Amino acid sequence: MGSRSDVTHSYRPLSYTEPANRKRRWITWRLAVVLLVAVTAGWLVFKSKLPPVSNSPAALTSIEFASEDLVSIRNESVAFIVGPQLKFGSKLNPYPWFDSTELASGRKHASDFPVVPPRVLTGTISVTRGERMVVGAGTQFVTEIDPKGKAPLFNGWLRVLGPDGKTYREAQVQSVQNDTQLTLTAPWTYPSQSGAASDTYHEHNSNWNNDVYVNANYYDLSLSLYVLYYRTENQEILTAARKVADSWWLSTPVDSGRNRNFEKNAYAPRNASLGGLMLRALDGRPEMWDWINAYTRYMFDIWLKTHARDPQLYLGVRDGSFCLLYAAWLARVLPDSFPLAAGKVALNAASLRSQYLSDVELLSTQYFGRLQLPDGSWRWDDPYYTDSDGGTLKNIMQPFMVGMLLRALVEVHRLTSSPKVKQSIQTQIVQACKHLYSGGPYRNTSSGLGNKKWRSFWYFYHGGTTVNPQKYESGGGSPVSTNQTWEIKSERQLIATSLSSFGYAYALTKQEPLLTMGEDLFDSAYGDRVDGIHNEADGTPKNYNQNYSSASRYLVWRLVGSAAAGSP
Numbered sequence: 001m002g003s004r005s006d007v008t009h010s011y012r013p014l015s016y017t018e019p020a021n022r023k024r025r026w027i028t029w030r031l032a033v034v035l036l037v038a039v040t041a042g043w044l045v046f047k048s049k050l051p052p053v054s055n056s057p058a059a060l061t062s063i064e065f066a067s068e069d070l071v072s073i074r075n076e077s078v079a080f081i082v083g084p085q086l087k088f089g090s091k092l093n094p095y096p097w098f099d100s101t102e103l104a105s106g107r108k109h110a111s112d113f114p115v116v117p118p119r120v121l122t123g124t125i126s127v128t129r130g131e132r133m134v135v136g137a138g139t140q141f142v143t144e145i146d147p148k149g150k151a152p153l154f155n156g157w158l159r160v161l162g163p164d165g166k167t168y169r170e171a172q173v174q175s176v177q178n179d180t181q182l183t184l185t186a187p188w189t190y191p192s193q194s195g196a197a198s199d200t201y202h203e204h205n206s207n208w209n210n211d212v213y214v215n216a217n218y219y220d221l222s223l224s225l226y227v228l229y230y231r232t233e234n235q236e237i238l239t240a241a242r243k244v245a246d247s248w249w250l251s252t253p254v255d256s257g258r259n260r261n262f263e264k265n266a267y268a269p270r271n272a273s274l275g276g277l278m279l280r281a282l283d284g285r286p287e288m289w290d291w292i293n294a295y296t297r298y299m300f301d302i303w304l305k306t307h308a309r310d311p312q313l314y315l316g317v318r319d320g321s322f323c324l325l326y327a328a329w330l331a332r333v334l335p336d337s338f339p340l341a342a343g344k345v346a347l348n349a350a351s352l353r354s355q356y357l358s359d360v361e362l363l364s365t366q367y368f369g370r371l372q373l374p375d376g377s378w379r380w381d382d383p384y385y386t387d388s389d390g391g392t393l394k395n396i397m398q399p400f401m402v403g404m405l406l407r408a409l410v411e412v413h414r415l416t417s418s419p420k421v422k423q424s425i426q427t428q429i430v431q432a433c434k435h436l437y438s439g440g441p442y443r444n445t446s447s448g449l450g451n452k453k454w455r456s457f458w459y460f461y462h463g464g465t466t467v468n469p470q471k472y473e474s475g476g477g478s479p480v481s482t483n484q485t486w487e488i489k490s491e492r493q494l495i496a497t498s499l500s501s502f503g504y505a506y507a508l509t510k511q512e513p514l515l516t517m518g519e520d521l522f523d524s525a526y527g528d529r530v531d532g533i534h535n536e537a538d539g540t541p542k543n544y545n546q547n548y549s550s551a552s553r554y555l556v557w558r559l560v561g562s563a564a565a566g567s568p
Contacts, residue, residue: 070556071230077282077333078230080414081223081275083500084556088231093555098526101538102548106228109541110240113216114154116146117251118200118209126194127160130187134158134173136180137195143250145182145200147173153209157202158184160193170202214271217248219545222276227552245280248273249288257291257341262298269299269322270404275549278329281338289338293352296326300356304363313371313380316398317405324360324368325408328415331356357415364412365424368405372428376435378402379462391465396472399441399457403498406432407550410504426508433505436498437517440475447488448481452531455524456491485533492535495525496547503557515558522554 069090073079086093093099123138147156156173174185202209225241228234249256253267267273274292281288300323307314314320334356336349346352372378382393406429413425436442441461443454459478464471479487502518505511525535525547537547 073230075282077335078279080332080411081279081329082227082230083550083553085227085231085552086555088228090555092559095522095526095528095555097528097534098537098552098555101526101534102228102552103232105538105544106225106237106548107240109216109221109544110225110237110244112150112541113221113240113244113247114146114149114213115243115247116144116149116154116200117213117247118154118157118202119144119250119252119255120197120199121145124195125160125198126192126196127188127190128192129190132174132184132187134182134184134188136182140179141176141182142179145173145176147175152204153202153207153212157200157209158182159199159201160190161197162190163193213251214267216541217244217273217276217545218271218542220273220275220549221541221545222248222273223279224276224545224548226276226279227548231552241276242280242283245276246285248277249280249285254291257288259291260294262295266295266299269303269319269326272299272322272326274326275329278333282333286335287339289335290340290346292326293330293334293338293346296323296330296356299323300327300359304367305359308363308367310367313378315384316380316382316401317368317378318398318401321401321404321408324363324405325411327356328360328408328411331360332415360412361416361418361421364409364428365421368409369424369428372431375439376431376433377439377462378405378432387465387467387471389465389467389471391467393460393463394466394469395463396460397441397462398459399436399461400459400494400497402432402436403494403496403501406498406501410501413504413508426505429501430505430509430511430514433498433502433514433517437502437521442521443475443478443491448483449485449488452488452533454478454488454491455520455530456488457494459494488533489536492525492533493537493539493543493546495521495535496537496551499525499551500553500557503554507557507560510560518554518558522551522558525551 069092071085122140126135149155159168159170169190172185174183176182222244229237303320303323331353334349334353338346377397379395379397385393409425441457447454458475460472460476506514536543
């Protein structure tokens with residue numbers, strides 16, 4: 001009873017003061033409502049003075065997005081290179097095969113890519129007949145040889161150049177003790193040598209490991225994996241993207257930034273894969289910037305700047321497109337300062353960015369813009385390609401290469417603040433997209449498999465050869481008839497390079513026909529809705545990179561102007 005009395009006693013004072021408490025709560029509530037109304041009114045007045053929120057393509061590349069389906073990238077430089085992205089598996093993506101293949105194939109290609117590339121070894125080595133130990137001078141065995149790499153191409157092969165300077169003798173490395181000592185799997189059976197040059201190239205079943213390596217990063221596997229990481233936030237993918245970029249940095253044409261002989265010993269712009277290196281430089285490896293800048297400046301000048309006033313395109317658009325792309329990225333993302341190879345620090349990045357901006361604006365308008373034909377096409381000669389008729393290419397266009405050019409022009413349009421440049425580039429992009437789809441290059445005809453159509457780009461369109469100048473006027477270089485699904489898949493592979501540009505053209509203009517074109521092209525490559533045939537995005541690493549380095553931007557730009565896209 002005593003405890004109940006205590007409880008009752010403690011409760012009664014509260015019950016006795018209830019009316020007074022209720023009155024105070026009512027007054028507090030009214031004050032809160034008045035305060036809320038005042039704050040809301042003040043916010044509305046403040047908001048009315050803000051510039052309107054834009055759903056333009058430029059706005060869609062902002063750092064933050066309101067929509068839960070859009071990827072948020074807080075680093076502006078990273079956001080510019082990666083571009084606007086939907087989150088992996090978003091309900092706004094009507095092409096689920098695109099997402100599932102991006103992840104599954106990305107994991108496979110990342111796993112297959114070696115940590116250490118096949119390369120020319122630093123320094124010289126000495127080998128002794130009957131001995132397994134190899135001794136190096138000025139060598140870096142630890143970082144340049146990987147005995148545990150993936151077999152059969154990357155697991156510690158060693159080639160030694162013979163005294164005649166022509167003959168190579170090959171062995172396999174079992175283990176690496178340090179930078180100057182390693183052990184072979186078997187005694188050296190050839191004559192002893194000292195001060196010999198060596199490398200880790202190897203042939204297996206007619207495949208050279210260096211060719212396999214370069215093709216695995218062709219069109220930028222590291223960039224594609226970084227895009228996948230930002231779409232998925234999967235740390236495993238981020239680790240893989242870093243691995244690929246770090247390996248590429250070690251390869252001989254880069255040589256950890258030491259190779260500056262760009263004329264004779266460098267990757268061509270089309271397979272230099274600088275996007276992944278730039279993202280890696282932004283991701284903890286700033287020492288990469290000096291080489292990236294030097295390479296881009298050299299290649300941009302010889303492929304584009306020295307030909308700015310030429311009466312025709314210099315060797316087509318492919319390598320020049322990548323030079324334009326890299327320069328546009330550097331105009332935006334090159335940091336204010338970065339370490340130089342000589343041990344100093346570059347402090348002139350602002351002027352470097354300004355020069356890149358000026359150059360890409362000039363080349364976009366006065367070179368590519370000037371040489372675009374009224375029908376929206378670009379055409380060129382290629383004296384290095386020998387056709388089946390024995391001639392070389394004359395006045396032809398390759399649609400998938402035009403897609404590469406459009407991708408670069410999109411980046412310049414996103415970069416520049418010049419209304420004149422923006423208008424010129426917009427016109428080029430829109431006219432080119434319409435020509436690609438409706439002007440003949442898109443082959444939407446019967447494939448020989450029932451009602452399934454090619455729905456692909458011709459490999460060549462317009463022009464012909466020095467032997468037959470009209471050979472490709474209505475298309476060619478692709479199968480004419482078939483009963484094989486894989487040939488259709490292969491042909492549709494060529495669509496991937498231009499997909500993001502169709503989305504961007506629609507985002508700029510809101511012209512529904514452009515969206516209709518883009519939807520048909522994207523569906524022909526990845527969709528299940530028409531014929532169930534997908535392209536070869538799930539094939540080789542090169543095919544994967546061609547499809548996933550930029551095409552996913554289309555999934556955002558197709559939504560511009562719709563409620564689903566949200567506002568930044």
